[in-house]
Amino acid sequence: MDHSRLFKNIVEKRSFLCIGLDSEIEKIPPFLMKKEDPVFEFNKRIIDSTHKFAVAYKPNLAFYECNGITGWQSLESTLKYIKNNHPGIFVIADAKRGDIGNTSKMYAKAFFEKMNFDAITVAPYMGEDSVTPFLAYHGKWVILLALTSNKGADDFQYHEEDGFRLFERVLKVSQKWGTMDNMMYVVGATRAEMLKEVRKIAPEHFLLIPGVGAQGGSLADVAKFGLNSKCGLLVNSSRGIIFADNSEEFDKVAGEKAREMQLEMELYLSERKLI
Amino acid sequence: MDHSRLFKNIVEKRSFLCIGLDSEIEKIPPFLMKKEDPVFEFNKRIIDSTHKFAVAYKPNLAFYECNGITGWQSLESTLKYIKNNHPGIFVIADAKRGDIGNTSKMYAKAFFEKMNFDAITVAPYMGEDSVTPFLAYHGKWVILLALTSNKGADDFQYHEEDGFRLFERVLKVSQKWGTMDNMMYVVGATRAEMLKEVRKIAPEHFLLIPGVGAQGGSLADVAKFGLNSKCGLLVNSSRGIIFADNSEEFDKVAGEKAREMQLEMELYLSERKLI
Numbered sequence: 001m002d003h004s005r006l007f008k009n010i011v012e013k014r015s016f017l018c019i020g021l022d023s024e025i026e027k028i029p030p031f032l033m034k035k036e037d038p039v040f041e042f043n044k045r046i047i048d049s050t051h052k053f054a055v056a057y058k059p060n061l062a063f064y065e066c067n068g069i070t071g072w073q074s075l076e077s078t079l080k081y082i083k084n085n086h087p088g089i090f091v092i093a094d095a096k097r098g099d100i101g102n103t104s105k106m107y108a109k110a111f112f113e114k115m116n117f118d119a120i121t122v123a124p125y126m127g128e129d130s131v132t133p134f135l136a137y138h139g140k141w142v143i144l145l146a147l148t149s150n151k152g153a154d155d156f157q158y159h160e161e162d163g164f165r166l167f168e169r170v171l172k173v174s175q176k177w178g179t180m181d182n183m184m185y186v187v188g189a190t191r192a193e194m195l196k197e198v199r200k201i202a203p204e205h206f207l208l209i210p211g212v213g214a215q216g217g218s219l220a221d222v223a224k225f226g227l228n229s230k231c232g233l234l235v236n237s238s239r240g241i242i243f244a245d246n247s248e249e250f251d252k253v254a255g256e257k258a259r260e261m262q263l264e265m266e267l268y269l270s271e272r273k274l275i
Numbered sequence: 276m277d278h279s280r281l282f283k284n285i286v287e288k289r290s291f292l293c294i295g296l297d298s299e300i301e302k303i304p305p306f307l308m309k310k311e312d313p314v315f316e317f318n319k320r321i322i323d324s325t326h327k328f329a330v331a332y333k334p335n336l337a338f339y340e341c342n343g344i345t346g347w348q349s350l351e352s353t354l355k356y357i358k359n360n361h362p363g364i365f366v367i368a369d370a371k372r373g374d375i376g377n378t379s380k381m382y383a384k385a386f387f388e389k390m391n392f393d394a395i396t397v398a399p400y401m402g403e404d405s406v407t408p409f410l411a412y413h414g415k416w417v418i419l420l421a422l423t424s425n426k427g428a429d430d431f432q433y434h435e436e437d438g439f440r441l442f443e444r445v446l447k448v449s450q451k452w453g454t455m456d457n458m459m460y461v462v463g464a465t466r467a468e469m470l471k472e473v474r475k476i477a478p479e480h481f482l483l484i485p486g487v488g489a490q491g492g493s494l495a496d497v498a499k500f501g502l503n504s505k506c507g508l509l510v511n512s513s514r515g516i517i518f519a520d521n522s523e524e525f526d527k528v529a530g531e532k533a534r535e536m537q538l539e540m541e542l543y544l545s546e547r548k549l550i
Contacts, residue, residue, distance in 0.1 A: 024381070062374060062381035068389045069347045076343065096374050098398060099337060100425040100490075106299070106337035114343045123373060123398040125420055127427020145400055150375040152402020155448055161435050173430055215375075 001090055001118055001139055002181040006206065007230040009055045009088055011275050015262040016231050018056035020238025021078065022063050027243050029250045039074035044081055046242050049255035053262035056090040056234050057082060079115050092143060093117040098130040105133040112137045119143050121186060124170045128177055135178050142183050146170050146198065149188025149211030171201040180204050189217025195225035206232050213240030223268035231274055237261060276365055276393055276414055277456040281481065282505040284330045284363055286550050289541040291506050292533060293331035293483065295513025296353065299338050302518050304525045314349035319356055321517050324530035328537035331365040331509050332357060354390050367418060368392040373405040380408040387412045394418050396461060399445045403452055410453050417458050421445050421473065424463025424486030446476040455479050464492025470500035481507050488515030498543035506549055512536060
């Protein structure tokens with residue numbers, strides 16, 4: 001999927017919502033625990049009830065790996081389900097990988113060949129050769145960490161040399177590695193005012209924005225500072241949607257929450273005359 | 276396992292060798308492919324033939340994840356095999372994880388509870404709350420990336436503020452999060468001369484050194500600049516040992532290669548009067 005196709009999907013759905021499938025087994029409704037694969041069953045119902053309002057799903061690998069082999073089965077089943085039933089939806093492996101070249105190549109194989117994700121989040125610390133193996137796959141994306149939504153972002157990401165903070169250097173340097181059609185950046189919604197700074201360096205790139213909702217970021221601020229002429233945003237919500245309710249109606253409630261966000265997004269898209 | 280116990284193991288084996296189980300299925304001897312789990316069978320034979328010369332094993336997760344569920348089975352079997360047969364050996368998940376707090380907590384669960392690794396490599400970009408959930412496990416270790424062995428290390432790790440390069444800041448700041456008994460650092464052997472700089476900031480910590488062998492680093496230089504009064508080094512070799520031979524004798528050859536490295540290490544330990 002390229003930049004234009006992603007924008008087309010956003011226009012069609014009047015939404016730039018990404019739903020984080022952080023499907024922690026301890027938090028899913030108890031009545032699902034008798035199913036053969038409770039995590040997959042949970043994801044399936046969340047997808048069925050939210051896919052009209054979302055342009056992307058983002059399983060966070062940690063919540064699958066902590067269940068070992070069973071977890072990988074749930075993840076593979078989820079991927080297949082999305083790809084078979086909603087082939088136009090963008091699916092992101094929130095894996096934050098990154099290693100020396102020959103190792104990143106294997107991670108790329110794992111996520112792009114073995115599992116058919118459209119994108120993977122990558123940590124920039126190890127530099128160019130840790131990122132480029134993922135860019136070798138046509139139509140697939142790297143989503144590079146720039147400015148994250150957590151408190152620990154302050155520890156290193158603002159480290160400044162010659163007027164450039166580390167996250168700015170990441171944005172500048174990495175633009176030489178990829179294009180607008182295969183690279184986007186993570187910028188936390190908890191730092192929405194920083195989107196102004198990010199947009200000075202990366203005006204056209206798509207940004208993946210975590211941290212709206214449970215982590216406290218504001219969708220209005222993100223839209224204000226982050227939207228560009230092709231939308232340029234995927235805003236993620238995880239817990240605020242998927243764990244909004246714990247009853248047998250959890251999927252219906254998740255659908256309502258996703259619909260609320262979609263409507264707010266539609267407003268911002270409309271204000272900017274993007275739809 | 277704590278710092279003293281690790282040093283005791285090093286003294287007993289007269290070795291600070293870590294063997295990287297980067298067991299890429301395309302590279303293992305063809306005769307093993309008829310086995311039910313060729314990767315596990317390969318690892319088992321490598322372990323049987325090298326465990327006398329090594330104090331640590333380091334499976335690199337990418338080489339397992341790229342085989343999907345089968346890969347996780349090979350990894351879990353390998354862990355069980357090491358823990359059941361060689362309980363004193365330190366086992367490192369080379370996973371380079373790191374995410375916001377609630378997610379890192381799940382990775383910690385995956386690697387320390389589900390799989391009983393002793394240590395995990397972690398990328399520092401997201402800062403303190405991405406690292407501390409791993410430190411909550413008594414006897415387990417974080418191995419934080421400081422200065423990596425690849426070319427891309429130049430892109431961001433030398434970014435300098437007020438005389439401190441990023442890798443130096445990582446070394447300084449992170450020492451507040453953990454102790455000598457639960458934190459070590461990755462410093463690439465391809466930058467052995469930089470070990471002098473690293474030792475100024477982290478004189479006592481253990482360092483995990485990749486990049487000897489196939490990547491071109493020199494063991495002599497690493498020992499010269501990196502050894503401290505409690506050894507303080509785990510030097511990794513992967514391809515140079517495990518893929519030294521591709522015949523039915525591969526394990527014997529791997530054992531000989533490991534023995535050669537152990538003998539060289541014994542020499543350096545002896546010169547420093549550590550054994």
